[in-house]
Amino acid sequence: MIDVLADPINAALDGPHIRFREASGRIRRYHPDVSVFYGHPRELTDEDYGHVAALAGPAKIAVLRDRATALPTGWTVVETFGLVQYEGSAIESAPDPATVPLTPADVPEMTALVERTKPGPFLPRTIELGTYLGIRDAGGSLVAMAGERMRPTGYTEISAVCTAPEARGQGLASRLIRAIAHGIRDRGETPFLHTSSDNPAQNLYKTMGFTLTRSVPLEIVRIP
Incomplete structure (x- = not known):
């Protein structure tokens, strides 16, 4: 294979x-x-x-x-x-009733959260790549989100996992990851994700049961 x-x-x-x-x-x-x-x-x-x-x-x-x-x-x-890659066939997944589906109408608020938390690139049409879920606070503000990005055959990448600073420490990221993974598995696919080698979130991914598969360089190059 x-x-x-x-x-x-x-x-x-x-x-x-x-x-x-x-x-x-x-x-x-x-x-x-x-x-x-x-x-x-x-x-x-x-x-x-x-x-x-x-x-x-x-x-x-x-x-x-x-x-x-x-x-x-x-x-x-x-x-x-x-660029560090983790495979998620061993993680637990479950829907979360507190999560809400995010739509193109939410992109400005999603972009603002990404700019505050820096999980990686999120562009105007990134939301078209798959399902995105969010968690809102009591006032209705988006304080955490995660979604789907690359989709090689048989797999879907979990991406844009981020939590606003004021909402950290509540386990929102792990809940969103499990909820997104549940939808991926419902399609018969396996979740995986990427992160940067200096991201402390790797400790969370390992605790959740993600398995390190490889680490490779990712370069931004400029064409003359």
């Missing part, structure tokens, strides 16, 4: 998320209003880099995962992250 989690971006963009795909040669990317990720071979040729540039545009950035060949002359690495 092919380990689709070894290359989840290409697996999603050539599979269940093909409708969100833009492609040039062997390079794929999500529509830029949907997600920042590019799908590409580990060993990129000069021709492949040309296709990356064609999709991104001059003086723009591209997000490359686990690149194994040198960048072309004039390309620069803006920032590098350690």
Whole structure:
């Protein structure tokens, strides 16, 4: 069997998320209003880099995962992250009556929460990738959320897990993760997630039963 989690971006963009795909040669990317990720071979040729540039545009950035060949002359690495992947077949999942489905009308409030908490990129159309659930406080403000992002065949990524500072310490993140995982399993799929290597939330994921599968570099590169 092919380990689709070894290359989840290409697996999603050539599979269940093909409708969100833009492609040039062997390079794929999500529509830029949907997600920042590019799908590409580990060993990129000069021709492949040309296709990356064609999709991104001059003086723009591209997000490359686990690149194994040198960048072309004039390309620069803006920032590098350690991208850590966890598989969630062993976690407990359950619906949560306190969670509410989030819709495109909620995107401004979701974006504001993401800007406060920095869980990772959340773009205007990210919500189209799957189910998003939130928890609101007594005043109706959105204080926590989580949702679905990449969807390689047989799996769905849990993403945008975040809690407002004033609502932390109440277990909201773990409740949302279990609720999102419940919906994923209802479709016969397995949850997984990504985080950065310096994110202390890894302790929560391990406690919940997520299993570390791999850690790879994720680079933001600028095209000349």
